Amino acid sequence: MVTLSPFDLALAGILIFINAGLSLLLRLNIGRQLMVAALRTVLQLSLLGFVLKFIFDLVNPGLIALMALFMLATAGWEVMRRQSYRFSGIWGFGIGTSAMCLSSFLITLFALIAIIGKDPWYAPQYAIPLLGMILGNTMTGIAIGLDRLTQTVWEKKAVIETRLMLGQKFSEAVSDIRRDSIRSGLIPIINAMSVAGIVSLPGMMTGQILAGAPPMEAVKYQILIMFLIAGGAGFGTIFAVGAGAKRLSDGRDRLRLDRLGKKT
Amino acid sequence: MFSARNIRIHHIGPLSLSLRAGECAGISGPSGAGKSILMRAFADMEPFSGDLFLKDTPHHRFSGPEWRKKVALMPAESQWWFHTAGEHFPSGFPEENAAALGFSPDVGNWEIHRLSSGERQRLALLRILIHRPEVLLLDEPTANLDRRNTEAAENFILAYMEKTRAAVVWISHDPEQLRRVCHTLCKLEDGRLTGTGKVLY
Numbered sequence: 105m106v107t108l109s110p111f112d113l114a115l116a117g118i119l120i121f122i123n124a125g126l127s128l129l130l131r132l133n134i135g136r137q138l139m140v141a142a143l144r145t146v147l148q149l150s151l152l153g154f155v156l157k158f159i160f161d162l163v164n165p166g167l168i169a170l171m172a173l174f175m176l177a178t179a180g181w182e183v184m185r186r187q188s189y190r191f192s193g194i195w196g197f198g199i200g201t202s203a204m205c206l207s208s209f210l211i212t213l214f215a216l217i218a219i220i221g222k223d224p225w226y227a228p229q230y231a232i233p234l235l236g237m238i239l240g241n242t243m244t245g246i247a248i249g250l251d252r253l254t255q256t257v258w259e260k261k262a263v264i265e266t267r268l269m270l271g272q273k274f275s276e277a278v279s280d281i282r283r284d285s286i287r288s289g290l291i292p293i294i295n296a297m298s299v300a301g302i303v304s305l306p307g308m309m310t311g312q313i314l315a316g317a318p319p320m321e322a323v324k325y326q327i328l329i330m331f332l333i334a335g336g337a338g339f340g341t342i343f344a345v346g347a348g349a350k351r352l353s354d355g356r357d358r359l360r361l362d363r364l365g366k367k368t
Numbered sequence: 369m370f371s372a373r374n375i376r377i378h379h380i381g382p383l384s385l386s387l388r389a390g391e392c393a394g395i396s397g398p399s400g401a402g403k404s405i406l407m408r409a410f411a412d413m414e415p416f417s418g419d420l421f422l423k424d425t426p427h428h429r430f431s432g433p434e435w436r437k438k439v440a441l442m443p444a445e446s447q448w449w450f451h452t453a454g455e456h457f458p459s460g461f462p463e464e465n466a467a468a469l470g471f472s473p474d475v476g477n478w479e480i481h482r483l484s485s486g487e488r489q490r491l492a493l494l495r496i497l498i499h500r501p502e503v504l505l506l507d508e509p510t511a512n513l514d515r516r517n518t519e520a521a522e523n524f525i526l527a528y529m530e531k532t533r534a535a536v537v538w539i540s541h542d543p544e545q546l547r548r549v550c551h552t553l554c555k556l557e558d559g560r561l562t563g564t565g566k567v568l569y
Binding site for chain 1: 414415432434442443446448449496498499
């Protein structure tokens with residue numbers, strides 16, 4: 105494996121400066137954002153590198169759990185931030201986060217214990233990256249699914265209420281919206297699986313190959329990750345959209361848009 | 369038959385209203401007085417305080433959907449979500465009723481987006497009767513209709529009341545219409561119902 109020196113990275117960083125210069129020249133007004141984002145990448149990833157080194161050295165289950173909870177909370181926050189209509193109160197954070205907790209954690213546990221089978225099963229070299237990848241993708245699915253649900257319910261308020269007035273149950277009146285929302289949350293992972301290896305070389309696999317792993321081993325890991333992600337995104341989105349739809353109604357099968365905040 | 373006691377919703381109430389079987393109560397009042405919101409409370413479409421009774425059974429003994437099948441609200445603006453008119457009638461299109469409202473027998477195959485607002489409103493009237501409600505809450509049921517169709521719609525509703533002894537609450541801006549169809553008239557203003565007296569017939 106070829107080790108990268110800070111000079112190598114600085115050389116690649118020139119590309120960012122050239123792009124920022126182009127932005128100035130073409131008045132794209134994106135140069136500042138680009139620089140800030142690049143800086144954030146350097147800082148965040150370096151920090152993560154330090155933390156991971158620390159955690160890998162210690163192999164302390166408590167510490168790993170803490171890291172996992174921190175990742176979960178961040179992902180939950182991100183799901184909430186991506187909603188144009190947020191559930192008010194604890195629900196805005198709670199629905200997405202509990203959905204991710206259920207799906208990502210359970211699937212990571214399943215992968216660590218039943219498939220990887222390292223001793224101890226929480227070996228951080230496996231646990232943290234696996235959880236990270238599953239969480240990241242589950243987060244996308246849940247964020248899209250929930251956003252689609254709340255937006256469509258807002259748009260179709262009058263139709264849903266008419267269906268309720270005709271005696272339909274709430275679950276019946278929003279059944280097609282719920283289905284569409286779950287579907288839209290699953291489309292990114294389905295697309296990713298369909299074009300994997302043809303249009304895109306998955307990042308994880310590329311990383312492993314660059315790090316010197318035999319291609320076939322890298323491929324096997326990538327397939328495993330894809331399946332885990334698809335499972336996580338599926339369970340997570342179904343749970344989140346289901347819970348969200350439930351929260352939009354009450355025991356009297358009324359539509360409760362008052363439980364959503366203002367559009368952000 | 370149907371009674372509402374001490375209903376409060378938003379800025380409205382507390383107010384009460386009671387209807388006997390086969391009775392029609394008209395509600396008029398300035399726009400923005402909350403007539404439609406009051407009807408939403410009657411149909412249990414929004415949280416409210418107070419009690420609703422259907423033949424002395426309190427509304428919470430029914431599930432929300434059960435209640436709304438018996439106490440059916442028809443909003444001023446009708447909504448459609450399938451492609452054709454007929455698909456909105458899962459238990460078969462009521463051709464006989466449709467004829468009474470001036471539709472030809474093939475109306476079930478018509479595409480919703482090609483219908484006029486008046487046609488949609490008359491179809492909504494057919495649709496609200498699917499579950500044979502015991503109380504009809506009608507919010508401006510003839511707002512988009514011309515004189516001939518208004519008359520047909522009024523007669524249609526009166527015939528339904530006659531046949532099933534359903535009670536009706538009828539919101540209208542047209543005092544003439546309320547005088548034609550209602551037994552009692554009241555006015556919703558400043559959150560209060562006034563003039564609840566037997567007026568006609």
